[in-house]
Amino acid sequence: MTRKPQQSRSRATVDAIIQAGFLVVAREGLEGTTTRHIADAAGISVGSLYEYFANKEAIYDAMYEHIVRDIVGTIRPLIPKLVTMGERDAVVELLYQFRQLLMRDQGRYLHYASYAMHLAQREHLEPLKRMLHDLLTQYAMHHPRVLKIQSIPAMGYIIINGGIFAVIRHLSEPAPVINFETLVKGLGDMVHYCIEGALEEAGSGTD
Amino acid sequence: MTRKPQQSRSRATVDAIIQAGFLVVAREGLEGTTTRHIADAAGISVGSLYEYFANKEAIYDAMYEHIVRDIVGTIRPLIPKLVTMGERDAVVELLYQFRQLLMRDQGRYLHYASYAMHLAQREHLEPLKRMLHDLLTQYAMHHPRVLKIQSIPAMGYIIINGGIFAVIRHLSEPAPVINFETLVKGLGDMVHYCIEGALEEAGSGTD
Amino acid sequence: MTRKPQQSRSRATVDAIIQAGFLVVAREGLEGTTTRHIADAAGISVGSLYEYFANKEAIYDAMYEHIVRDIVGTIRPLIPKLVTMGERDAVVELLYQFRQLLMRDQGRYLHYASYAMHLAQREHLEPLKRMLHDLLTQYAMHHPRVLKIQSIPAMGYIIINGGIFAVIRHLSEPAPVINFETLVKGLGDMVHYCIEGALEEAGSGTD
Amino acid sequence: MTRKPQQSRSRATVDAIIQAGFLVVAREGLEGTTTRHIADAAGISVGSLYEYFANKEAIYDAMYEHIVRDIVGTIRPLIPKLVTMGERDAVVELLYQFRQLLMRDQGRYLHYASYAMHLAQREHLEPLKRMLHDLLTQYAMHHPRVLKIQSIPAMGYIIINGGIFAVIRHLSEPAPVINFETLVKGLGDMVHYCIEGALEEAGSGTD
DNA sequence: CATGAATGAGTATTCATTCAT
DNA sequence: AATGAATGAATACTCATTCAT
Numbered sequence: 001m002t003r004k005p006q007q008s009r010s011r012a013t014v015d016a017i018i019q020a021g022f023l024v025v026a027r028e029g030l031e032g033t034t035t036r037h038i039a040d041a042a043g044i045s046v047g048s049l050y051e052y053f054a055n056k057e058a059i060y061d062a063m064y065e066h067i068v069r070d071i072v073g074t075i076r077p078l079i080p081k082l083v084t085m086g087e088r089d090a091v092v093e094l095l096y097q098f099r100q101l102l103m104r105d106q107g108r109y110l111h112y113a114s115y116a117m118h119l120a121q122r123e124h125l126e127p128l129k130r131m132l133h134d135l136l137t138q139y140a141m142h143h144p145r146v147l148k149i150q151s152i153p154a155m156g157y158i159i160i161n162g163g164i165f166a167v168i169r170h171l172s173e174p175a176p177v178i179n180f181e182t183l184v185k186g187l188g189d190m191v192h193y194c195i196e197g198a199l200e201e202a203g204s205g206t207d
Numbered sequence: 208m209t210r211k212p213q214q215s216r217s218r219a220t221v222d223a224i225i226q227a228g229f230l231v232v233a234r235e236g237l238e239g240t241t242t243r244h245i246a247d248a249a250g251i252s253v254g255s256l257y258e259y260f261a262n263k264e265a266i267y268d269a270m271y272e273h274i275v276r277d278i279v280g281t282i283r284p285l286i287p288k289l290v291t292m293g294e295r296d297a298v299v300e301l302l303y304q305f306r307q308l309l310m311r312d313q314g315r316y317l318h319y320a321s322y323a324m325h326l327a328q329r330e331h332l333e334p335l336k337r338m339l340h341d342l343l344t345q346y347a348m349h350h351p352r353v354l355k356i357q358s359i360p361a362m363g364y365i366i367i368n369g370g371i372f373a374v375i376r377h378l379s380e381p382a383p384v385i386n387f388e389t390l391v392k393g394l395g396d397m398v399h400y401c402i403e404g405a406l407e408e409a410g411s412g413t414d
Numbered sequence: 415m416t417r418k419p420q421q422s423r424s425r426a427t428v429d430a431i432i433q434a435g436f437l438v439v440a441r442e443g444l445e446g447t448t449t450r451h452i453a454d455a456a457g458i459s460v461g462s463l464y465e466y467f468a469n470k471e472a473i474y475d476a477m478y479e480h481i482v483r484d485i486v487g488t489i490r491p492l493i494p495k496l497v498t499m500g501e502r503d504a505v506v507e508l509l510y511q512f513r514q515l516l517m518r519d520q521g522r523y524l525h526y527a528s529y530a531m532h533l534a535q536r537e538h539l540e541p542l543k544r545m546l547h548d549l550l551t552q553y554a555m556h557h558p559r560v561l562k563i564q565s566i567p568a569m570g571y572i573i574i575n576g577g578i579f580a581v582i583r584h585l586s587e588p589a590p591v592i593n594f595e596t597l598v599k600g601l602g603d604m605v606h607y608c609i610e611g612a613l614e615e616a617g618s619g620t621d
Numbered sequence: 622m623t624r625k626p627q628q629s630r631s632r633a634t635v636d637a638i639i640q641a642g643f644l645v646v647a648r649e650g651l652e653g654t655t656t657r658h659i660a661d662a663a664g665i666s667v668g669s670l671y672e673y674f675a676n677k678e679a680i681y682d683a684m685y686e687h688i689v690r691d692i693v694g695t696i697r698p699l700i701p702k703l704v705t706m707g708e709r710d711a712v713v714e715l716l717y718q719f720r721q722l723l724m725r726d727q728g729r730y731l732h733y734a735s736y737a738m739h740l741a742q743r744e745h746l747e748p749l750k751r752m753l754h755d756l757l758t759q760y761a762m763h764h765p766r767v768l769k770i771q772s773i774p775a776m777g778y779i780i781i782n783g784g785i786f787a788v789i790r791h792l793s794e795p796a797p798v799i800n801f802e803t804l805v806k807g808l809g810d811m812v813h814y815c816i817e818g819a820l821e822e823a824g825s826g827t828d
Numbered sequence: 829c830a831t832g833a834a835t836g837a838g839t840a841t842t843c844a845t846t847c848a849t
Numbered sequence: 850a851a852t853g854a855a856t857g858a859a860t861a862c863t864c865a866t867t868c869a870t
Contacts, residue, residue: 010833031238035861045835050862117324117376153385154393161376162369169324169368178360186361193404194397242844252852253845263844424854445652449840459856464841531738531790567799568807575790576783583738583782592774600775604815611814655864666831667866677865 014052014062016042019108021063026111064116064124067109072131074101079135083142087195088188090139095167095184102171114168132160149198159194163187221259221269223249226315228270233318242266271323271331274316279338281308286342290349294402295395297346302374302391309378321379324372339367356405366401370394428466428476430456433522435477440525449473478530478538481523486545488515493549497556501609502602504553509581509598516585528582546574563612573608577601635673635683637663640729642684647732656680685737685745688730693752695722700756704763708816709809711760716788716805723792735793738786753781770819780815784808 020042024033035056039049053059074097082090102110136156140146149155170176170183178186227248231240242263246253260266281304289297309317343363347353356362377383377390385393434456438447449470453463467473488511496504516524550570554560563569584590584597592600641662645654656677660667674680695718703711723731757777761767770776791797791804799807 013833034859046862047835047837047864048833051833056861114324151389151393151396154389155397157377157385157390158369158373158393158397162365162373165372165376166365166369169372170364178364182358182361183364186358186365189358189405190362190365190397190401193401196404197400198396241842246853254847254852255850257845258850427854448838460841461843461856461858462854465854470840528738565803565807565810568803569811571791571799571804572783572787572807572811576779576787579786579790580779580783583786584778592778596772596775597778600772600779603772603819604776604779604811607815607818608811610818612810656866657864660832668831668868669829671866672829 010052013042013044013048016044017049017052017059018062018066019105021059022105022108022112025063025115026106026108029111030115060119061124063112064119067113067116068124068128070109071098071101072127075135076131079131079138082135083138086192087139087143088192091188091191092184095163095187098164098167099171099180102168107171110168110171114172117165117168145199146195148202149195150202151198155194155198159187159191217259220249220251220255223251224256224259224266225269225273228266229274229312229315229319232270232322233313233315236318237322268331270319274320274323275331275335277316278305278308279334282342283338286338286345289342290345293399294346294350295399298370298395298398299391302370302394305371305374306378306387309375314378317375317378321375324375339363352406353402355409356402357409358405362401362405366394366398424466427456427458427462430458431463431466431473432476432480433519435473436519436522436526439477439529440520440522443525444529474533475538477526478533481527481530482538482542484523485512485515486541489549490545493545493552496549497552500606501557502606505577505602505605506598509577509601512578512581513585513594516582521585524582524585528586531579531582559613560609562616563609564616565612569608569612573601573605631673634663634665634669637665638670638673638680639683639687642680643688643726643729643733646684646736647727647729650732651736681740682745684733685740688734688737689745689749691730692719692722693748696756697752700752700759703756704759707813708760708764709813712784712809712812713805716784716808719785719788720792720801723789728792731789731792735789738789753777766820767816769823770816771823772819776815776819780808780812 017038020038020040021033023041024037028037035049036046038059039046042049049059053062075094078093078097082093085093102113146152166183166187170178170180176183224245227245227250228240230248231244235244242253242256245266246256249256256266260269282301285300285304289300292300309320343359353359373390373394377385377387383390431452434452434454435447437455438451442451449463450460452473453460456463463473467476489508492507492511496507499507516527560566580597580601584592584594590597638659641659641664642654644662645658649658656667656670659680660670663670670680674683696715699714699718703714706714723734757773767773787804787808791799791801797804
């Protein structure tokens with residue numbers, strides 16, 4: 001169905017389409033996004049669009065993959081530094097980076113991300129999960145006391161899902177009641193308190 | 208265009224349409240939902256639908272309003288009891304009630320709720336916000352020590368947004384990695400740790 | 415999918431669409447026929463077309479059914495008369511009737527018939543086959559000597575398929591080398607010769 | 622637009638395209654056949670296709686011409702032999718050869734032939750008609766008694782059109798009610814009976 | 829000569845909305 | 850008030866044809 005053009009020109013076109021996808025979703029919303037919109041925004045014809053993608057869904061998939069790859073590519077290099085930091089600072093650092101990424105190109109990613117949350121193609125999320133797992137594992141190796149915490153799965157689930165959502169929602173709100181700094185600081189504190197609290201309950205707590 | 212019908216028959220029809228809306232969204236997804244589907248499910252004609260609602264969007268709005276009203280109507284009566292409980296138990300109780308509500312009628316509300324997050328007509332959320340504010344205020348009056356916590360707004364924002372999202376996401380997942388009990392317990396613990404941690408940091412803490 | 419409107423108005427619309435189908439296929443050919451063409455010719459909107467037919471294919475099916483019903487409805491009443499005639503006259507009579515039918519409304523049926531030959535939805539052909547079978551059976555009862563012919567299946571297959579095709583092709587030709595009367599007379603003769611020849615070979619031949 | 626290439630390479634490419642045409646029509650049907658399919662099957666690019674043919678229609682034309690040329694090229698050499706045979710055997714021999722041709726390369730020609738009947742560019746049929754005329758003429762010269770038959774044109778028309786169609790249809794049917802041998806034998810008999818019958822009617826008949 | 833990416837008019841089909849009955 | 854047939858703009862997707870490289 002889809003031609004697979006392999007020149008660098010093609011790679012550029014594929015990228016253009018993906019970027020156009022983010023642009024149009026940001027401008028028109030997911031329901032308002034049409035293949036023609038995307039083609040126009042990418043500066044190509046509808047026909048060409050279908051040279052590169054089998055259908056609209058495939059574009060959304062590629063966008064999903066792109067955004068995941070971008071997040072992983074941005075955060076992974078930070079892992080060595082993050083693991084040496086205290087949990088508060090690490091969370092703060094992490095979320096600032098996350099915001100910067102979502103707000104790139106006038107918030108182009110942000111809108112798609114807010115829809116993507118329940119499109120959730122699980123396969124595409126794998127690299128992200130792997131990275132988070134690596135981050136946690138290495139963090140634990142540098143801070144062995146956290147290994148005593150029993151409820152890591154539950155808290156991880158909540159912190160990751162809830163935290164990401166809270167940030168996306170905050171960035172999407174036209175007039176949020178708290179500013180981003182406060183939000184991030186709060187999340188850092190929460191993670192810290194949870195670790196401390198969980199450790200205390202588990203018994204003692206020395207670093 | 209739209210009459211605002213006061214007669215009980217009309218009110219019943221409006222309700223039927225709204226319930227049909229939840230039913231159809233649950234069955235077909237938001238994209239798969241058509242006015243015809245809704246009219247059929249409501250047992251009326253498309254023509255009649257437009258007698259009661261100006262357009263499809265208006266139905267979604269009404270659904271939003273309805274679900275918010277339902278949540279508030281369910282939770283608000285619990286406030287007196289919740290404020291007497293410890294934070295852990297309160298959170299747990301709250302979230303079980305929330306789940307029960309979302310899962311009513313074979314999860315009719317759940318699907319819409321998962322989409323509603325970014326349909327989000329902010330005005331409609333007001334009653335919910337007010338109720339949560341009341342809950343927190345009255346909780347604080349019964350547990351004055353929490354008033355010492357400075358970062359209440361941030362933590363409130365995170366816990367509420369993140370918690371709601373985490374629960375909705377969890378209920379929507381076909382095979383979640385943790386079970387609901389663990390999730391709820393975890394959220395309760397987190398709130399508890401956060402309060403304890405924040406208080407400890409703020410100085411000392413007598414109840 | 416398809417509304418099933420049941421008033422007489424609807425039946426009229428369905429007929430209009432089917433007739434429009436024949437008209438457009440005659441004018442534009444099968445490949446040149448679009449749903450818009452048909453809707454226009456039927457004097458309705460595309461949307462309405464799909465109120466009555468699930469898709470384009472369904473229209474072709476209905477046309478097929480219609481033409482078969484029309485043929486059967488025209489020929490079957492003639493059976494009592496045909497069976498009393500000699501084979502030559504019966505064939506001639508049959509084919510004149512067939513031509514008249516195909517040429518109805520400026521040859522509206524003819525074009526579709528020429529395409530329909532290899533679309534051949536077998537189920538729709540059943541009534542036609544049944545009628546031909548009845549015709550042959552009753553003919554044989556009036557002319558018992560033909561029962562002695564062994565190669566009836568083969569000759570039936572050839573005469574029916576070949577004969578129908580020869581007629582359709584002849585009617586479709588802009589400048590046929592022989593005229594219709596000659597063609598029909600020839601077919602009558604052939605059937606006659608075949609019967610006589612086959613009977614002679616089978617042994618004797620008295621009526 | 623179209624070059625008329627005389628070089629052998631070009632001739633080979635043209636042939637490849639034509640063969641690809643038959644292949645694709647057989648595989649995908651006429652409606653499912655695209656220029657891209659044909660180009661791929663021919664092992665060339667779409668661009669090259671248009672170097673050799675002005676448009677898709679021109680390819681179909683060439684296919685038509687090719688198949689006619691092929692039939693003529695196969696049958697004409699048989700004429701000397703056929704004219705010495707009895708009409709039954711001649712018909713049988715002719716149709717077996719015809720079948721073999723249609724079934725060549727897994728029935729590559731057959732599908733196109735079944736569509737070609739109403740694509741029917743009449744000019745292309747000329748060589749075929751000429752050959753059939755020659756066959757009949759020479760046959761008559763070897764069997765002078767058939768010259769007495771008056772209705773030769775009509776019967777020729779019917780036998781040829783009807784016979785060809787009956788064979789093509791039979792070969793196309795997934796589960797024909799009679800087998801090919803019976804069909805061919807039947808056609809032979811019919812021709813025989815028609816000749817005998819016509820002669821008898823015309824007066825007497827010595828070979 | 830060859831390529832294959834680019835084009836865009838054209839196709840079937842859907843669906844929110846209207847309006848005559 | 851209720852109906853549901855009618856509408857037609859809009860959508861995703863295709864494919865014959867062109868043309869820069």
